[in-house]
Amino acid sequence: MRKWFVVIVSLLTLGVYAQDNDPFVSVNKVLKLMGTRFEITVVAANEEIGYININEAVAEIERIEKLISSWNINSETSEINRFAGMRPVKVSQELFDLIKRAINIAKITDGAFDITYASMDKIWKFDGSMKVFPSEERIKNSIAKVGFEKVVLNESELTVYLPEKGMKIGFGAIGKGYAADKTKKLLISKGVKAGLINAGGDLTSWGTKETGEKWLVGITNPLDKDKVFSWLPIVESSVATSGNYEKFVHFKGKKYTHIINPRTGYPTTGVKSVTIFAKDAELCDALATAVYVMGVDAGLHFINQLDGVEVLVVDDENEIHKSSGVVLDKSTNFKK
Known part of the structure; x- marks a missing residue:
């Protein structure tokens, strides 16, 4: 995405x-x-x-x-991704609010916009090297961990939890x-x-x-x-x-x-x-x-x-x- x-x-x-x-x-x-x-x-x-x-x-x-950078290992976003499937991560009010707004947009767009897109397996290549169309099974498996509805937000504790290992969030589209x-x-x-x-x-x-x-x-x-x-x-x-x-x-x-x-x-x-x-x-x-x-x-x-x-x-x-x-x-x- x-x-x-x-x-x-x-x-x-x-x-x-x-x-x-x-x-x-x-x-x-x-x-x-x-x-x-x-x-x-x-x-x-x-x-x-x-x-x-x-x-x-x-x-x-x-x-x-x-x-918000997922490339910076010290960012709050990277910490959320690093502890996916393990434990909730306490974040700043600023990042919590951004994630909350992003999930609300995901809801009204029925997932056409989704910050958990970062969980997708990279099976598509657009550099000219891709010669075979991926199988239906590979495509289905590539999005197995995607789903904004899976993200657990705790407003009182200001924590964010990704319940599955390998889940990630990214802000490339927002x-x-x-x-x-x-x-x-x-x-x-x-x-x-x-x-x-x-x-x-x-x-x-x-x-x-x-x-x-x-x-x-x-x-x-x-x-x-x-x-x-x-x-x-x-x-x-x-x-x-x-x-x-x-x-x-x-x-x-x-x-x-x-x-x-x-x-x-x-x-x-x-x-x-x-x-x-x-x-x-x-x-x-x-x-x-x-x-x-x-x-x-x-x-x-x-x-x-x-x-x-x-x-x-x-x-x-x-x-x-x-x-x-x-x-x-x-x-x-x-x-x-």
Whole structure:
């Protein structure tokens, strides 16, 4: 269920610039955090303050990574996984709340999003080396330990217990969105009037550019990942895209992407990309994966029942499907 994000952000603020009579400047920095590309932009009174703000943002992201990373053996998440099938693990209120929200999303998506996806056996390969389709038995066995409903949470003790040895949780489909939200909240508390955080494609914004213009997000053209098919403004909101243009395999003429359905163990089919628009990046992150797994019809039906959430889906035939709140130029299409 690892995600490949394909949002292209139009900052129009790359680098630092301002005229002498401008009261604010836009400061931008790109760096690698949480194993992915982060781009942090803040609108500040001057360049020095802007870079101080960005350094504070980086420290917050690094703190979150130490908390939720399953690659860091000293993280609380790693401890939960290490003691699966043995005993409950006491965790911080912050991680407990994140896990609780993740399980609630798993419930409403009927397991299309599931943090226990990390328990899956890695039987699919998308690097060109896979020549034989896995047997039904292998696929079934690969998800034997997956199941959000198995996770035992004790609210009074702040403990998390995975009851089966080999069970694992992972935040690959929600962690970067969470980090973006937390960082945004920190910067706002520091008095930063506006900014944009792009966490590997999970994007959140507040305020406007130093020019007063709205931030823009560009949705990638599925026929050419280096081009944008539509620019959309975002105001005090977040966006996340889950997509796949490169990692897939073909068997008997059918294309299977690298995003695995945690309920069945089979790769998803029929969808090229899903873009979610909502207030919080954490929710966008999780729902982008969920809708990708659900597919076009079920995904659209699900999102249309949620307040404050919109979706844009591109299917395998390059057709665009969208919820009622998404407005695109009528000329938008890929079949040219």
